[in-house]
Amino acid sequence: MSGICDGRVVVVTGAGRGLGRAHALAFAAEGARVVVNDLGVGLDGVPGPDSPARQVADEIRAAGGTALAHGGDIATPQGAASLVTTALETYGRLDTLVNNAGFLRDRMLVNLDEDDWDAVLRVHLKGHFLTLKHAASHWRAEAKAGRTPTARVVNTASGAGLLGSLGQGNYSAAKAGIVGLTLVAAAELARYGVQVNAIAPAARTRMTEHTFAATMAAPETGFDAMAPGNVSPLVVWLGSTASEGVTGRVFETEGGRITVMEGWRPGPTADTGRRRSPAEAGETARKLLAEAEPPGRVYGA
Numbered sequence: 495m496s497g498i499c500d501g502r503v504v505v506v507t508g509a510g511r512g513l514g515r516a517h518a519l520a521f522a523a524e525g526a527r528v529v530v531n532d533l534g535v536g537l538d539g540v541p542g543p544d545s546p547a548r549q550v551a552d553e554i555r556a557a558g559g560t561a562l563a564h565g566g567d568i569a570t571p572q573g574a575a576s577l578v579t580t581a582l583e584t585y586g587r588l589d590t591l592v593n594n595a596g597f598l599r600d601r602m603l604v605n606l607d608e609d610d611w612d613a614v615l616r617v618h619l620k621g622h623f624l625t626l627k628h629a630a631s632h633w634r635a636e637a638k639a640g641r642t643p644t645a646r647v648v649n650t651a652s653g654a655g656l657l658g659s660l661g662q663g664n665y666s667a668a669k670a671g672i673v674g675l676t677l678v679a680a681a682e683l684a685r686y687g688v689q690v691n692a693i694a695p696a697a698r699t700r701m702t703e704h705t706f707a708a709t710m711a712a713p714e715t716g717f718d719a720m721a722p723g724n725v726s727p728l729v730v731w732l733g734s735t736a737s738e739g740v741t742g743r744v745f746e747t748e749g750g751r752i753t754v755m756e757g758w759r760p761g762p763t764a765d766t767g768r769r770r771s772p773a774e775a776g777e778t779a780r781k782l783l784a785e786a787e788p789p790g791r792v793y794g795a
């Protein structure tokens with residue numbers, strides 16, 4: 495197995511199933527040595543009896559690649575730290591971190607328990623922060639020792655975080671947070687040779703195959719657009735040295751489509767140079783809104 499990731503060591507979180515598994519296989523096929531992380535949780539995040547990470551690592555090795563399973567919880571300091579340490583102790587280096595692990599607890603806001611809020615924010619947002627922090631500490635040390643890396647981080651956001659999604663207040667907030675984290679990390683870590691981007695994917699996995707059954711179904715013939723492996727080529731490219739110069743960007747990707755998402759930027763504006771009354775502020779806001787682009791529709795609304 496060789497290709498654009500020859501010699502690189504790649505960590506993929508939540509790689510026992512779905513998109514993470516597809517990314518791990520695709521990195522290995524391009525020559526990377528892969529640390530396949532997965533805690534092995536149910537759809538709602540409750541840990542199951544076994545981690546599927548080992549099966550994916552076995553699958554990579556059976557195909558002639560190099561991989562190792564890691565069964566830790568990436569949303570704990572110990573799990574995140576041991577994931578980075580495992581890559582360094584086993585393969586002697588870390589080049590790419592793909593943050594992907596997560597689960598859902600969908601409820602309308604009035605029914606959303608604090609536990610559902612905390613669990614989803616924890617796995618997605620904290621789960622991205624902790625691995626990123628440990629990997630970035632290593633890369634900063636490398637840069638300070640005169641060995642500036644060509645490091646890459648690919649985070650996993652979602653259309654829910656970009657536009658909002660009914661019944662997913664916790665998930666949308668977590669994924670929007672991941673976009674903010676990506677922008678800051680890209681700006682802070684550039685000096686250490688680290689590029690940080692995010693994807694907002696769509697694919698048929700256990701997370702989507704029932705809720706969006708019609709959209710996700712595989713066709714009997716022709717291109718299976720919603721197969722998770724269609725998302726992985728962009729992730730592999732972003733995780734390789736070939737993506738030099740691309741950082742702080744968010745891409746939507748599904749099937750054969752890749753879209754650069756253009757984020758918040760100033761629209762119509764007005765400045766009086768003095769404090770307005772509330773009535774004046776409202777008048778100005780309505781005038782500006784009439785000139786502005788309408789917002790994208792919240793998913794499911």
Ligand SMILES: NC(=O)c1ccc[n+]([C@@H]2O[C@H](COP(=O)([O-])OP(=O)(O)OC[C@H]3O[C@@H](n4cnc5c(N)ncnc54)[C@H](O)[C@@H]3O)[C@@H](O)[C@H]2O)c1
Pocket residue numbers: 507508509510511512513514531532533534535536539546566567568569594595596597617621650651652653694695696697698699700701702
């Ligand atoms: N499938 C889609 O269409 C879609 C759309 C937008 C975003 N996403 C995002 O893509 C990512 C992957 O989702 P998927 O659809 O492949 O789901 P999935 O359920 O198939 O895979 C997620 C994996 O993460 C693992 N995991 C969960 N918590 C973990 C933890 N604390 N530590 C380690 N592993 C953990 C699970 O065991 C599971 O194997 C998620 O971040 C999801 O929010 C998916």
